[in-house]
Amino acid sequence: MFTGIIESVGRLKQRTTQGQDARLVVRALWTVGDLPGVAMGDSVAVNGVCLTVVGFAPAENHVDLSFDVSHETLDKSSLGALNEAGVVNLERALRVGDRMGGHWVTGHVDAVGQRVEVLDRGQSWDISYRMPEVLEPELVAKGSICIDGVSLTVNRVWDQHFSVTIIPHTVKHTQLLEGQGIKTVNLETDIVGKYLRRFVDLGLQNADKGSLTLDKLMDSGFAGGD
Known part of the structure; x- marks a missing residue:
């Protein structure tokens, strides 16, 4: 889970094709002091896409993060067209107790x-x-x-x-x-x-089946008389 408050920008340092998938190496402008918040297996949002850290190489003023990206993610997001040296927004996953400055972001691009x-x-x-x-x-x-x-x-x-x-x-x-x-x-x-839309869609589907009627809405206080 993320907040949409960007912590750093980075650049795509390397892109390696692995069949229909790819490995991306992103250079993040995080310092050595930030590294306790980055570890193998952590989630990082890269341009809003939740990816798992599969490797990292720290230096004095940056860290190179490696991510394995599936063909599904490449097809359904802009990462498929990201070229080397392309700039990306980065955010580490939200921790319990962190300030919630943006809104709930899942990292699952629609x-x-x-x-x-x-x-x-x-x-x-x-x-x-x-x-x-x-x-x-x-x-x-x-x-x-x-x-x-x-x-x-x-x-x-x-x-x-x-x-x-x-x-x-x-x-x-x-x-x-x-x-x-x-x-x-x-x-x-x-x-x-998304949840509200799903709730309404299901309600409309049930109405088509006759299970939701005006009388039931009135009984529940959602509709009034004249």
Whole structure:
């Protein structure tokens, strides 16, 4: 489990193909003093994708982390197109007692989207993204969205698009403004929204079967009379 508060940016140092899978070596700008929080088998979110540390090589001002990435993860996230020297957002898994500064992030990417517009507002940037239609019911204005591992607040939702606003601190400590033009990103919607959507879908399915009626809703206080 993660919070969407990025701890460091890193760069892809090496990519090795292993059949349909891959091993990624990411150079993280963590110091030796940070290493007690990184160990073999730990979970680290890389651009919002939960990966397991299978090797690490510390140096004085950085650490090289190795991850085995399955073909499923490569196909369903932007990691499949990540080139060497590509910049990634990194966050170690949440520990019991840590401050919860963002929102609950699982590291299980729902889909990829595209950054389609960036507007410079002076001391902030409005960014618009295009998303798959299936995600739109799970987004609401002022709700949460995780973009490449970064917890952000949704400004607007419209026609398979949504927008967010970021401040200079976010620009400095993440890679959200990296690259020019359209950019592919990993998207994870708020897990609370997923459960609510599932609950409503099941309710509608049961209504179609006749098990949920207006009378039952009224008896339960969910619907009133005239």
